Amino acid sequence: MIRLLRKTVATPSPLISIDPSACERVDISVVGREIEDHVKRLFRGSLAIRQVDAGSDNAAEQELVALSNPFYDVERFGVHFVASPRHADMLMATGPVARNMAEALRRTYAATPDPKFVVALGDDAIDGGIFRGSYAVYDAVKNVIPVDYEIAGDPPSPRAILCALLKILETIGANSLN
């Protein structure tokens, strides 16, 4: 816990901001190859992501699902969406954390083995987005579990997610060098 706290303190802003227009222009295969390089180095060739829907409106899920379609096909870069947090290196939490889903989120976090990274995906997950202030939500994933990185967008496009993932991996790589 202390380690996590220190980690959150060490990374003042977990938000991964990317220039959308720049992202529009990049070639997916190039980004993908870079991701693959990082994954090979940091995760021995396979990054396992567990996606947690914490009360999302399914917009972010659509985009995440798109990542696996033949166009993007992230699996070729070594990124997998897995069925259990026990297998995951990274949690991707979406949605503003509805009250009913908070416990599920916490349990998923607890069940993910260390070392683990938590990414809040989409504006809802970062600060509640349009649901902010509702009695039914906790407003942000970080209010429930520690969050390492955030990917903005409502929802972020698959291309944006890929770019952000690359950035996250670069950050992780940089941190691990430190």
Added chain:
Amino acid sequence: MEPLLITGTLLLAALLTLLMKNLRAIELISVSAAVAVFIAALKIALGASAPRASNPDGFFSIDALGAIIALTIAVVGLAAAVYSVFYLRVEMAKGIIGFHRVRQYFILFNLFLLAMLFAVMVNNPILMWIAIESTTLSTVFLISFYDKPTALEAAWKYLIINSTGLLLGFFGTLLYFTPLGEAAGQGLTGWKTLAAHAAHLDPMIAKIAFVFVLIGYGTKVGLAPMHTWLPDAHSKAPAPISALLSGVLLNIALYAVLRFKLLTDAVTGGAFTGKLLLAFGLFSIIISALIMLTLQNYKRLLAYSSIENMGIAALGFGVGGAGVFAAILHIIYHALVKPALFFLAGNIFLKYSSTKISRISGVISALPITAVLFLAGFLAVTGTPPFGIFFTKIYVLFACMTMYPLAGFIAIAAFALLFIDFLKQAMAMIFGEKPAEMPMGEISPPLWAIPLALLATVLLLSFYLPEFLLELITQAVEKYAL
């Protein structure tokens, strides 16, 4: 002296009962007569066991086997008398019978005892035949005691079949008088006189005579296929009468057959009569083993068990040697166990008012002591150690095995089947759930104390035979084993 005393006592008891108007007095008279008879019979047995007791050829003459049988009659008679008192009290309380029926019961009871004892004691085949016939007559009304149609039918069958059988027996008896010639006219012809002349008997006539006697008295013994009256009569009579019928009456008829067997053996040798007895005994065992499997009435079950046990005794006498010893002991044990079982069946009947096995369940809850004793009696009668019938069965079997191995194997198989039959039926009755409205507990202590005493006696006799009894058995074996 004692035979006269017995005859007198029982006659007097019957007469007094006829005159009495008081129930308690009737009960007292019958029980005290039974006690007196018991003491007299014991004295007879003790006297007969005296080393080489003289056996005068008088009106009454009792040999060792006769003394044993007389003693069993007296013991069972005493037990039955006491049991009857309490049994009939319950029936009167239930309103099934009235005072007149009770009086009639005790008159016939005493006459029945008298006839049986007379048959054993008297020293003349004709008189013995009359006495045995009169046991039939005295018990007919006891079998039809409840005046139900089925009981009347049973009594009628009993009368007809037994009379037919005994008539054949009478014919056989007369054939034994053929060699007497001049001697026949001189006074009462005793067994000794007959035995003295037996050697002059024509072998052919001797064989025919024995066949007639065996079939005739065999009917009374209950040997298959002449046994047909027995299940009906035993199941319809009141429990104490069934006990007497099954426990001792059958023995008397068997005793008669044995006496004629001695006469015949003098001419034909033991093999002929032995084989006949063996065949009928084995057949009885097989038939009862088979039929018991599908019986639905527990008193009939006990009746068939009697057929089986008579079969064992016949088998034992048939094979001779150690078989005779075993058969005599078997008769003693059976005479004690079977009445106990009939008394217990009477208890069950009093409680459940039914003789159908399917209607009886949970006896162990309703009548705990009776149930335990019934189980013990079942084990005793089927020949389970430590009860003595086990040893007698084994002895009969091994006597059988040395002479006729095949018969031995068949008998073993039949015994196993019999045990299974009996066990199956007994378990169905004793365990399970008792009818909900049935009150718990025994009816009255004497009703279970008497069978308990009988079973305890059997257990005691299984491991310890009193001196006089052993002596009597030895004498009897000497006389009847060829």
Added chain:
Amino acid sequence: MTEFFASSRGFVVLLLLFAIGAAGSLLFNKNDRQANYWSNLFACAGSLWGMFVAIGALVAPEPVAFTLGFSPFSLLRFSFLLDRLAAFFLFVISLIAFFCSIYAIDYVKHYYGKYGIGTLGFFYNIFIAGMLLVASAANGLFFLVAWEIMSVASFFLVIHDRDEQENIRAGLLYLIMTHLGTAFIIAAFLLLYRSTGSFDFSAIQSGGAAISPVVKNAVFVLSLIGFGTKAGIIPLHVWLPAAHPAAPSHISGLMSGVMIKTGIYMMIRVFLDLLAPFPLWWGVVLLIAGAVSALLGVLYALAEHDIKKLLAYHSIENIGIILLGLGSALTFLSLQLPTLALLGLVASLFHTLNHATFKSLLFLGAGAVINQTHTRNMEELGGLIRLMPQTALLFLTGSMAISALPPFNGFFSEWLTFQSLFQGIAATDSRTIWVFVIAAGSLAFTGGLALACFVKAFGAVFLARPRSNEAQHAREPSFFMLAGMWPLAALSLLFGIVSGYVANILQDVAGTLSVFQGFPSPFLLAETGRISAGGFSFVSPPVVFLLLLIALFAVFTAFNFLFFKKQKTTFGPTWDCGADLTPRMEITSTGFARSIILIFKGIMKPTMLKSVECRDGETRYLPKSREIRLGISNIYDTCLYKPAQDLALRFSLYARKMQSGLINMYILYILAALLGALYFSL
């Protein structure tokens, strides 16, 4: 001192202890507590005394023989012979009875007020005394008496829980089977009597030469069936899986642990001691019977989900293993290989001892579980390791021992059995080699399946989560129950570690049999506790034990210091995908065994019952619950016992037609009998 124990006076004291125990508990029938303590304490004292008697007879230089009392029957003599074989069995019986009695003190408390403890205690004492008499009788008739007393007493113990109709049926089946068995034994003894003129074992033994081969063979077959019924050889085993679950658990432990061994004892006594020499096929028959019983027994156990029935089937399996040893002993003897025969006999005796310890332990453990959870169905148990850790450990010990895992005792006796079978393959020619190959194969197979079965049993009962409300509220059994089980577990381990010495003692026991006289063959050596099978191979139990310890330690340290060096272990709850974990998620014991059963469906003829309950009765698209029942059809009932029963019933109905009720017919019978008899006599 030992002379006193192993004498007639010592034996009388032994019998008196049980007699007082039996009589006293009847007297105290009204008071459950007194009856309980009285009967079980006297049973304890008696068994303890019995152990001393047995040890006294074991160390006595000569067999102790004496006669007690007298009987009115000339052929019945209450004569006793305590040679080493009898003493060994006396020891086993007393040992197990001692611990079962301790266990019983607390166990029978749950019968208070329900059934009479007095009668239970009465028959319990009689039962133990009966077994001791069976093992020490030296007269055929006396033996039969003891045998029947033992059987009848155990029958009453089986039906003690008499409100259950099923128990009554089980008792009925048990007594019927045991009585049929006794009928065969009686026939066998009568044949022996016919040939030798005596029921005394010594006379039969000395007159053995006079027995013709035909009679000998008949006696063999009859007594194999008779004693085999008691021992539970397939297909005579049908009573065993019925009676063991019905009896109170300490009774099951005794019945399964030692009573069925009396059948083995009598087989050794009759075949090896009384009837030797014998033809080759006897041993072959025993080997086949053993192989079949072992393999089928364990297969049926696998299919069972009633824990006590499972254990009962394992008894059949272990009787099979014991018979393999005995059968090889007989085979070797008729092939004039006495040293190898000694090996086989030692193997079977050793397995007898071992099976007695671990099987009674398992039954007592199962009893503790059942006492707490009130169910024998393993599908309703589970998770008890957390609630009853000691019981779980004890049951695990028993399971490992029965699965023949070293260093527990089961391994070493099975190893010896294997050795004797391998020796059979190596040393015999084509006449018998095939049967040894089959036997060894079936034994190997049996071992593997037994392990699978106990993985199933232990897993279903003690691991995972409780599958019923009762199982959730189980508690550790009380003091005396544990006190009865712990020593048995310790003995299972101890007999394993010192098995070399035990085998040596057993060699002495077996060597005193007359068939082994004159062969100075110290075949099994126990130097430093090593069991050696004649240079062919050897095993050293203490070394095995040490190696196992070292291996365990090595694996533990290797994992800790090599693989998990940098890693930190954290404990968290099971990942349940958000749904709560329920017992329904666990694998059932039926499911566990299903695949193995289906492999053997040719032999076992499993029946599968599937039923689906739908939410919507008409369309049946939405199932609400599915149920699958895997059963094993009882081919012995349908192919052997049912037809026999039907035949008897048919004959019975046929015979009953005779009793037609028509008096004319009755008179006709008399006439027919008369004519028949006349025809015969003229």
